[in-house]
Structures are given as structure tokens and as C-alpha cells.
Amino acid sequence: MAMSNVGRPTAPHASSSQGFQSLTGGRGLLQDEPLIFELGGWTKTGVDLPPAEHDASDLEGLVRSSPIGLPGLSEPEAMRHYVRLSQKNHAIDLALYPLGSCTMKHNPRLNEKMARLAGFADLHPLQPVATTQGALQLMDRLAHWLKTLTGMPAVALTPKAGAHGELCGLLTIKAAHEAAGQGHRRTVLVPTSAHGTNPATAAFVGYEVREIAQTDDGRVDLADLEAKLGPDIAAIMVTNPNTCGLFERDILEISRLTHAAGAYFYCDGANFNAIVGRVRPGDLGVDAMHINLHKTFSTPHGGGGPGAGPVVLSEALAPFAPAPWLVSGPDGFELVEEAKDEAAQAFGRMCAFQGQMGMFVRAYAYMASHGSDGLRQVAEDAVLNANYIKARLATVMTPTFPDGPCMHEALFDDVWLEGTGVTTLDLAKALIDEGFHPMTMYFPLVVHGAMLIEPTETEPKRELDRFCDAMLALAAAAKAGDAERFKGAPFLAPMRRLDETQAARKPRLTWRPELTTVAPAPLAAE
Ligand SMILES: *Cc1c(COP(=O)(O)O)cnc(C)c1O
Secondary structure, three states, rough: HHHHHHOOOOOOOOHHHHOOOOOOEEEEOOOOOOOHHHOOOOOOOOOOOOOOOOOOHHHHHOOOOOOOOOOOOOOHHHHHHHHHHHHHOOOHHHHHHHOOOOOOOEEEEEEEHHOOHHHOOOOOOOOOHEEEEEEEHHHHHHHHHHHHOOOOOEOOOOOHHHHHHHHHHHHHHHHHHHHHHOOOEEEEEEEEEOOOHHHHHHHHHHOEEEEEOOOOOEEEHHHHHHHHHOOOOEEEEOOOOOOOOOOOOOOOHHHHHHHHHHOOOEOOOOOOHHOOOOOOHHHOOOOOEEOOHHOOOOOOOOOHHOOOOOHHHHEHHHOOOEOOOOEEOOOOOOOOOOOOHHHOOOEEEOOOOOOOHHHHHHHHHHHHHHHHHHHHHHHHHHHHHHHHHEEEEOOOOOEEEOOOOOOEEEEEEEEEHOOOOHHHHHHHHHHOOOOOOOOOOOOOOOOOOOOEEEEOOOOOHHHHHHHHHHHHHHHHHHOOOOOOOHHHHOOOOOOOOOOOOHHHOOOOOOOOHHHHOOOOOOOOOO
């Protein structure tokens, strides 16, 4: 996209092979690759089609008058293009992907096999319900697991991501307040360390957002919460474990105070991976919580695929859950598609159909293959791995909260980089040269130069050590005054350091073919 317009600056680094430039822009066996549209072939087609039997006059006045503008590549050309692109991407199947908050963990191939079973993969959302009983049963089992693991009585399966789940939760809360004559509650409280989607969702629903302060040890400031709770507060949104990688020690008091003020407790459950099988959010007084199936129950995400963000709901909120409702009738499972019958108080719908079936299958396969004891071990191993990284890196780097263990992610600040001339961003870019995807940078916002590292439970010790060795080697280079290694990094990536401000402010998201320069011969087979 925007990248092709940025150009490829040459490496300024003088030492060793890093200054070497090939003549074609390739690196070793990795070829430089243009956009598929730049490969062109406008006048060609990759397939041989017989001439049309009926000519275009059937289309009356609707005949295309200019080339369609699709690159006419042959199968091997198209194949090579995408394989070359895939080699430029980092992937969890290649190495550790330590992005904190994102929970990038191995996606078992069994998940993929199950999701590709024809009975799931070829379903049509408008098929008669009698022909989709197996799929509905899988959704019912998934719902059962989610309710059991969270200790909550209901779950809305349709939200398609964590942020979409937050929207679902707040719309449910809004409907419940309105039904109780509490529609005047217009404010949502959000801690300063929250993920950006929390305040964004509250604002999108029309709520005013107020921040709750954080204590020096990285938790919700109870006194500040208590001072801000009142008759205008609709809900609090608290992440637990929070985005500093810490368990909210006062969570029971937080929920008691919230309920006493007549507000609902929305929990951002994106970090459920750290506590699944160990803690049931329902026992903590949570009223609504999204679960990122694509974080806790594997399944690819980011560039790898879509997500799903089911929302578990308390007794008080369950009647307002969005349609469709999956219910068990005399003839098997049924879908209540509108706000009527048992779903009379449903606030509406989150999407056109029944949600991300492929994600449901993957998540259920993950649950069923782990079992309840295996899922508990997921949380234990995720926390163990993060603490291993925290302990090894704390020998040089500065953990933001040095006292006590962390949960599933280890948070460092940039105090240890003082005087080196190297920033968090430089360090992250240098990590790319060492073959790792960078950690999450500058988030949470409350920590200066934050580096948030989440290994997940699927990394073996060997890989954790490889990562720590790379970080410690870079730290030593920074301390030894080798700032040049960092300032120009990455030297070895297909793209060098990009102008990220320009990319964010003026992204070029479309590519326009210069069709005037090609012969307007539509779709002639060569
Ligand atoms: C990932 C994440 C979200 C948003 O989830 P998406 O599935 O990306 O929409 C919200 N909160 C936290 C803490 C997260 O880590």
C-alpha cells in the first residue's frame, strides 16, 4: 500500500555486510516485489477462455467501455507474488511474536482442520435451521464452555472482535439502564491505563468518558474511583489483568463500590488468557465481559484472520442481549432472530447473521483438545513465561513494577536507556534486524517509553532464551554507545525505517491504474 511510495533508502551503516546493496533490491533469496497492480499485464489474462457465444449486445447499454483494470497474471506468476510477499511478513509460525496486549500464540493445525470440515466451512447463513443443527450445537457447546469458564449465565456470540464486544456490552448496559428508568446515567469511568478501544467505544455509544487515576503500583486508585462514582455513572470499564500486566488486587471492592452506586461493571476480558481456568469473572462481580476468542483460544488474528469477541453477561443484563438467541426447542436448536418471544428485550443485533463460524470452530477445537485442566495450564504457563522474561531482562532493563510477579505480560520503561541516545522505538527496530517482531511500544500510555512483552504459553524455554539473549545483546550494545546500530535500524528488513507520522497522517490506501497508458483491448486471451 503506502509502502511502495516510500522508496528504499540505502543502508548508511558502514560496518560489515550491512552496507552491502544488491543491484535489484533483493536480499539473498528474498526478491524485491512490487505491488500486484504494478506487475500489470492489463491486456492479458492468465486463463484461456473460449470466445463468448453471445456477444455483449445482450447487455444493452451496460457494456464495459474501458479495460477492467485487473492484472492478468498466470497461475505461477500469481503464486510467486503471494509467496514472496508472505516471506516478507513476520509470522507466529516463524518465531516469537512478543506483542504485549495482543496475545499472539501458536494456532494448532487441528483448529484449521476442523474449521475446514465441509459441514462448517460450506455453511450458508440463510440455510434452513433444520440443516444446520450440527453447527448450532457447536455454538451451544462453545457458549456452555464460555459460561462455565467465566461463571456467567449468558453469552452473546455475534460480536466480531474485542472492540465490537465492548460495543455490545455497553449497548446492553444502556438498554438495561433505560429499561430501569436510569437512562440519565451518561458517564462511563475508564482507568488511565486502558486500551484505546475502551474510551473510544464509550464515546461511540454516546457516553461521556471520565478517567480513573492509577496508583503507583499500577492498579485502579480506589479513592479516586469512589470519588467519581455517583448517580450519573452508567458503568466502569476495567481490564483485569490490566494492561500493565497486573491483577487488580482490589477487584472485589471495585465491583462492590460500582454496584452500590447503581452502575454496571464492564470488564475488558482481552487478557483472559492469563486467568482462564483459574478465576471466574462472574465471581468477581463482573456484569459484562468480552472474550477475544482470537487471543485466549488461539485462532489467527492481526494480519492472519478475523476475530470473534463473544460477550458474557450477568443475570441482570442477560435479558437485553442482542439477537439472534440460540434456544433449544422441541425440534432441536432454533434461532430467535428478532426482539420477540424469549428475546423480547433484546436491544437489537450486532451483525447480519450469526457471527464468525470459523472462529467458533477453532476456539471450540482449542477448548476441547485442552480440556479444563489443559486450559488452566494455559494460564499458568503464560504467566510463568512472562515472569521468566521479566526476571532475565530485569538484570539490565527497568521493569515498571519491579515488586512481585507480573501476570501474562512483562512491562518495562525506558529509564535504563537514559544517556544512551537510544529510544524505545530504536530498540524495537533493532530487534527486527535480530529476527524478532518488536514488542508493543509506548503502550500503556501512562508508562514512559513503555515496552510491553507478552510471550504467551506456547513458547518453549529455548525460544524465550533466544529472545532474551537478543534483547540483552542489544541492551549491551546500547550501553556500549553503539547508537548507530539503533538509529538507522532496521537495516535488514525489506523496508527500512518508514516515516510513520506521514504514513498515519497521509496514508495512500488506494492505487490507481494509469489505464490511459495501456491499450484498451478488454480481456483478450493471449
Ligand atoms: C486486543 C484488545 C482489545 C481489542 O480487541 P480487538 O479484538 O482487537 O478488537 C481491547 N482491550 C485490550 C486490553 C486488548 O488487548
